[in-house]
Amino acid sequence: MSDVKSRTIKVDYLARVEGEGSLYVKLKGNQVQDVKLKIFEPPRLFEALLRGRHFSEVPDIVARICGICPVAYQMSAVHALERALEIQIDPAVRLLRRLFYCGEWIESHALHVYMLHAPDFLGYQDFIQMAPDHRHIVERALRLKKIGNLIMTILGGREIHPVSVAVGGFYKVPARRDLLPLVDDLKWALQASLETAKWVAGFDFPDFEQDYEFVSLSHPSEYPLNEGRIVSNRGLNIGASEYEKYFIEQHVQHSNALHSILRGRGSYKVGPMARFNLNYEKLPDVAKEAARECGLSLPCRNPFRSIVVRAIELVFACHEALRVIEEYQPPSAPRQEVPVHSNTGQAATEAPRGLLYHHYKLDQEGLITLAKIVPPTSQNQKRIEDDLWQFVPRLAEMPTEEIRWKCEQAVRNYDPCISCATHFIRLNLERE
């Protein structure tokens, strides 16, 4: 009979992530026996809900999938539908959509970097406990998030679940004078983002690297938001219409979310680290310089440094928002007429948490006959488990409570959005 000690570590409710999930880890001595990231938020069945709806309703419906990344859902939806309907959008609309996405990246990244992830590195239970000791940091976080919210409100009508996005453009576009009040705020936000990057770069990071397959969009001249080919560091280079040939979703018994894998290759990683490693050259000089000062080198393969990469993307988003406002002239019409015909369209855009794929089929009356949505968290779910398989053995000598803390931190490296993925956290560590 073996005298090797076994432990089960359970996190019954993962805090500081969106939605409901749990984590189960079984250890026998220093060996990991099992890892399950369990997503038990009920499936939300948006894909079924969309069937039979007119395509024009899709942007408003999919915005309801998530309270933190509704723009991402709207953008992937309208791009897929515009591809199906074979329409080209006005360049000014394209710019506005880029600004809209920057607003979402600013509010989402500020939330995750400061309020959800930084407490892990500083040893606080949550952001509220952190506040008395780091008041000026908390004030900076709140103002950054507020500026992201403001962009969302100006372009989308409100800070959550915006209502302005339409297939073919927007229902209403701002005048140039509506955007100019954002400039001073964004100049402050750019400086605050640089300070954010320096601050998080000073945290202690576990010495842990993985040989990831990174997957993100890649655009010839821009850091990706709305457009580009789907590429990886292992030679993948496809259009969105080929996504389902290369990526498959698998049902796993322990989760309500589907696991995505690359056919024949297994797990892969989407999100800020993937975008950064695959698109570094497209970052503006101010973000590249900040990355260098923060000690980030290519490729960055330590998932705990994702907090630094997110801060660099905050720098990018503020800089890009300022660039767009500088260039913006309103389009001749908020949106163009959309001639309806039966067709299929696919698109992927870069949600704050990574690649978000949508696929729609329309009938001759413009009604949705098929909808498929693959959110970033379900794409990262298997990769999170794979990280834990490799990370937990290093923790095996620690007390159970400390292992639990480190495992939760490792999950939060991915800023998982469980609500989006269910269509997900609680840690159970079992030592046998």
Next chain:
Amino acid sequence: MTFQVIACGNLDRGDDAAGLLVARRLRQLGVPAHEQSGEACVLMESLAGAEKVILVDAVAAEDEPGTIQAWNANLVPLPRESFCCSTHAFGVREAVELARTLGRLPRTLIVYGIAGRNFQMGAPLSPGVAEAVERVVQRIATDFFSATSAENLFAGTVREII
């Protein structure tokens, strides 16, 4: 000085609509009431600029749906387990507690929580929640029109089940 009413929630997520339904009914009765999504930064901003606030939200509780709890948030922290349904773990409770830490709570902050059970997308109100909405409306409206100063509403009371 009278108080302002801020109601939070989501009309499309079952019992989470309760707060917003209170606001709509109050306005029908002539009581100004603001609706918010519950996004923490926006709510903190509203709290920071206010003297006396009544905040209404749905809460997740073991109690029967429609049970109404009220907290004098100046005296007690809001319980984490009741306010667990928020946008990306940063919602109403986090806004109130962070405002407390930063010294930005209104002088008077009363929070009404209407217990719900079903917060799924598209779900109807649970039995008892609609009635609870009306009871909260009548209580707030009565206080408003009798010009009762909000801090007297809960004089000496920390938490109350109505």
